[in-house]
Amino acid sequence: MARALSPAGTGTIPSAGGRARRTGSGRPPGSRLITPYLFLLPFFVVYGIFLLFPVYSGLRLSFYELVGISEAQFVGFAQYRQLFEDERYLRALLNTTIYALTSVFVLSPLALLVALAVRSFIVPSANLQSFYRIAFFLPNITSFVVIALMFGLVLDTDYGLLNAGLTAIGLEGHNWLRDESLALPAMIGVGIWTYLGINSLYFLAGLQNIPDELTEAAYLDGASRQQAFWHVTLPLLRPTILFVMVQATIFSYQIFEIPFLLTGGGPSDATLTLAIYLYEVGFRQFDQGYAATIGYSLAVISILLAGIQLVLFRTFQND
Amino acid sequence: MVGIGRGGRVARVGGNAWLLLGVFLTVMPFVYMVVASFKPGNDLFSIPFRFWPENLYLGNYDLLLDETNFVRWFGNSIFVSLSRTVIAIALSIMAGYAFAKFEFPLKRALFFLVIGTLTLPLYVILVPLFGMMVDREWTDTYLALILPFTAQAIGVFLARQQLLAIPNELLEAARIDGAGEWSIFTRIVLPLAQPAIAVMGIIFFTASWNDYLWPLIVVLSDEKFTVSLGLATLIGPYSQEYGAVMAGSFMGTLPIVLIFLLFQRRFIEGIMAGALKG
Numbered sequence: 001m002a003r004a005l006s007p008a009g010t011g012t013i014p015s016a017g018g019r020a021r022r023t024g025s026g027r028p029p030g031s032r033l034i035t036p037y038l039f040l041l042p043f044f045v046v047y048g049i050f051l052l053f054p055v056y057s058g059l060r061l062s063f064y065e066l067v068g069i070s071e072a073q074f075v076g077f078a079q080y081r082q083l084f085e086d087e088r089y090l091r092a093l094l095n096t097t098i099y100a101l102t103s104v105f106v107l108s109p110l111a112l113l114v115a116l117a118v119r120s121f122i123v124p125s126a127n128l129q130s131f132y133r134i135a136f137f138l139p140n141i142t143s144f145v146v147i148a149l150m151f152g153l154v155l156d157t158d159y160g161l162l163n164a165g166l167t168a169i170g171l172e173g174h175n176w177l178r179d180e181s182l183a184l185p186a187m188i189g190v191g192i193w194t195y196l197g198i199n200s201l202y203f204l205a206g207l208q209n210i211p212d213e214l215t216e217a218a219y220l221d222g223a224s225r226q227q228a229f230w231h232v233t234l235p236l237l238r239p240t241i242l243f244v245m246v247q248a249t250i251f252s253y254q255i256f257e258i259p260f261l262l263t264g265g266g267p268s269d270a271t272l273t274l275a276i277y278l279y280e281v282g283f284r285q286f287d288q289g290y291a292a293t294i295g296y297s298l299a300v301i302s303i304l305l306a307g308i309q310l311v312l313f314r315t316f317q318n319d
Numbered sequence: 320m321v322g323i324g325r326g327g328r329v330a331r332v333g334g335n336a337w338l339l340l341g342v343f344l345t346v347m348p349f350v351y352m353v354v355a356s357f358k359p360g361n362d363l364f365s366i367p368f369r370f371w372p373e374n375l376y377l378g379n380y381d382l383l384l385d386e387t388n389f390v391r392w393f394g395n396s397i398f399v400s401l402s403r404t405v406i407a408i409a410l411s412i413m414a415g416y417a418f419a420k421f422e423f424p425l426k427r428a429l430f431f432l433v434i435g436t437l438t439l440p441l442y443v444i445l446v447p448l449f450g451m452m453v454d455r456e457w458t459d460t461y462l463a464l465i466l467p468f469t470a471q472a473i474g475v476f477l478a479r480q481q482l483l484a485i486p487n488e489l490l491e492a493a494r495i496d497g498a499g500e501w502s503i504f505t506r507i508v509l510p511l512a513q514p515a516i517a518v519m520g521i522i523f524f525t526a527s528w529n530d531y532l533w534p535l536i537v538v539l540s541d542e543k544f545t546v547s548l549g550l551a552t553l554i555g556p557y558s559q560e561y562g563a564v565m566a567g568s569f570m571g572t573l574p575i576v577l578i579f580l581l582f583q584r585r586f587i588e589g590i591m592a593g594a595l596k597g
Contacts, residue, residue: 035500036421040429043414047470051436054444054451061447114341121327122334130583135342137587138349141575143529145547146568149554150348153355153363153561161351164368193345201587254440257531261551275442282446283536295442302440 061292068286079293089294091269092277095184099273100252100305102188103195104245110192111199111244112237116229118200119207133204136197144194144257151190152177152262177263183270187259194258195251199244206240207233242313249309250302274298356380356566363561379562388541389567392549396571399464399545400527406469407523408516415478415515416508420490433472441532449536459539468533474519481515482508514585521582521589525575546571 062079066072083089117123118132139147154161155176163173176186210233218228234241256275259265265272265280274294282291351370355363356379358372383389417423418430448467457463485508493503509516534548544552550571553564579586 033423036417036423036426039413039417039421039504043410043470043475044429046410046466047433047472050448050451050467051444051470052432054447055436055439057447057450058443061450114338117334117338120334122331123338124331132338132342133587134583135345137579138576139345141525141579141586142349142572143531143547143575145529145531145551146352146572147348149550149564149568150352152554153565154348154351159364159368161347161368161370164370167368193348196341197345250438250440254442278442278445279532283449288446288450292446295440295445298440299443302438306438 058292058295061289062296064289066287066289072289075289079290080297082290083293083297088269088272088277089274092265092272092274095269095271096253096255096273098184099188099191099255100249103191103248103252106188107192107195108199108241108244108248111196112203112241114196114200115203115207119204133201136200138197139194140198145261147190147194148258148261151258155186155262178267180267180270183263183267187255187262187271190258190262191252191255195248199248202240202244202247203237206237210236238313242309246306246309249305253298253301253305274301352565353569356562356569358562360560360562376562379560379566382560383563383566383570387549387553387563387567388544389546389549389570391542392544392546393571395461395543396528396546397574399461400524402461402465403469403527404520404523406465407471407474408519410470411474411478411519412482412509412512412516413504414475415480416482416504416512418475418479419482420485420487420508433475437472437476445532445536452537458537459543461543463537464534464543464545468527468530471519471523473522477515477519478512481512485511517582517585518589521578521586524578525589528575 061072063074063076064072065075065079114132114136118129123129123132153159157163157173157175157178160173160176162176166173174182176182214236215228215232218232223231254275255273256279259271259273260276260279263271265276275298278291278294278298281287281294354371357375357377359376359378362369362372362376414433418426452458452463452467489507490503493507498506528545529547530545531547531551534545535551538544538548541549546567550564550567553560553567
């Protein structure tokens with residue numbers, strides 16, 4: 001495909017002067033003008049058709065009312081305003097926000113604890129370290145469908161593993177998936193189970209970038225373990241903490257498969273998420289315009305959250 | 320360095336106890352999945368609860384392999400995931416090479432156009448993309464399962480990072496020796512891109528194998544189901560074959576677990592890079 005661009009062809013492009021000026025360590029000459037574009041072409045054709053164009057047409061669609069195969073009607077921002085009055089949308093937003101908050105304030109600290117423990121003197125041997133790594137990582141390579149199916153059996157009220165375990169140690173079993181007040185906490189539990197490993201690995205990677213000399217220097221200066229952690233390790237871990245929290249929040253707002261398959265968003269919308277609601281509106285009620293609006297609201301939420309967290313951390317850094 | 324005194328030993332035992340409890344909670348659902356796949360249905364739903372099966376029951380596997388289209392789904396998953404992976408790697412490496420080793424007008428703008436979508440949720444394009452499939456009568460085809468997700472921004476990013484390390488002198492020397500651009504790409508660039516290719520292979524294959532939402536939307540007939548989609552359909556108002564579903568979940572997870580155990584370091588590297596993208 002790029003055969004025609006062999007050096008025989010390059011001579012025709014007036015760059016001889018440029019060639020002479022070029023030093024040995026210089027960049028490739030600008031003479032092979034269309035070569036890079038040819039290498040980019042296959043990617044950008046697919047990217048343009050299946051990503052950039054839908055991004056544009058989704059935005060357009062969010063300004064049109066289009067249900068089923070009816071004629072599309074321009075409605076401006078009406079569907080965006082509708083979001084703020086739509087009780088189901090607001091419920092989904094609330095549920096996913098609760099989910100996101102627990103990812104930031106429960107999951108992330110828990111993952112940091114696991115990483116700190118695995119990296120500290122508690123786990124001295126490399127073999128034990130990699131055992132923990134593999135074990136905690138397993139949920140991350142398992143598909144959400146399999147996770148949901150497994151937990152369907154684990155959380156079952158009468159025949160489930162969890163209730164059997166709870167009864168065995170003298171506690172009471174619960175109707176995890178059908179009790180309105182328990183269904184969301186159950187989803188959050190499955191979420192923590194799923195994401196604890198990968199987030200611990202992020203923290204482990206972050207901790208590995210902090211030279212041991214720094215904490216050792218703090219110890220020599222008479223700092224306790226706690227002091228060394230709060231004043232040396234944690235500040236240096238800031239970029240990782242930011243990354244983990246942004247990831248956790250953005251993923252939280254996009255959660256779909258596990259509640260979709262375990263509860264279908266119920267009971268009474270107790271586990272309805274934005275993505276499940278989008279699926280219902282777009283692919284069961286065939287309200288394409290409104291579904292596109294919900295989709296864009298998700299993008300806005302993701303971008304806003306990433307921005308807010310970035311600004312927050314900048315401020316802390318300047319303290 | 321703070322020595323490990325008596326308090327340290329207590330902390331070590333206590334810390335490991337907590338970590339092991341975590342491992343136990345993490346691994347138990349998997350163990351139960353495998354155990355349940357060897358239990359007959361009435362054993363699964365018995366009171367009082369029994370963890371281990373009375374004896375090794377293979378009926379679930381018979382049911383899954385004979386009565387459902389599982390083997391077909393498995394084949395579909397392999398075909399779709401491999402195709403997606405190979406195409407996505409090819410597109411990524413070519414584009415990443417252009418961004419890493421050439422100077423050209425609009426380079427920065429084009430690169431921003433790629434990187435800018437990294438955090439964009441899939442849900443933004445879900446409805447219009449499906450509309451496009453309907454318009455072109457692509458629904459329920461392998462093409463629809465494979466092609467739309469082969470332009471991966473994260474792949475371009477990873478390939479570019481890797482290829483930046485290739486010295487320009489090496490490419491220049493080949494050009495002076497009269498090598499064509501395409502043969503420079505296949506003979507010099509591709510071999511040097513091996514690590515990025517491995518990481519991409521793992522990310523793309525795993526993502527495709529585990530994908531549920533897109534097949535759910537775009538595929539209608541049982542023969543085109545992937546493993547993830549097929550398994551989810553086995554549990555519903557008309558079917559409660561949990562034993563068979565667990566057998567299928569077990570077999571459907573095995574390929575990824577095998578890849579994971581074989582290429583553990585690359586895999587973790589890959590998933591951590593891939594997590595940049597949803």
